[in-house]
Amino acid sequence: MIYLGGRAIKTGFSAKSANRENSEIQSNDNLENPIEKEKNLISELEKLNELLKSGALTQEEFEKAKKKLLD
Numbered sequence: 001m002i003y004l005g006g007r008a009i010k011t012g013f014s015a016k017s018a019n020r021e022n023s024e025i026q027s028n029d030n031l032e033n034p035i036e037k038e039k040n041l042i043s044e045l046e047k048l049n050e051l052l053k054s055g056a057l058t059q060e061e062f063e064k065a066k067k068k069l070l071d
Helices: 003-027 035-052 059-070
Strands: none
Touching: 003 035, 035 059
């Protein structure tokens, strides 16, 4: 029971951190060159994939976040 609660809290913090990083990247989009944008996009997609694999995100949440990054 404690394990599940701790895991849920960790998952929440991971998701919140990913969202915070995502918003920081979006606010800096105008300042970066195209190569940096591509590196950041790849990095963010990898983070989203890890969150999906860990169970922090559902497939639906992953698809929404991925679409938001790619738009």
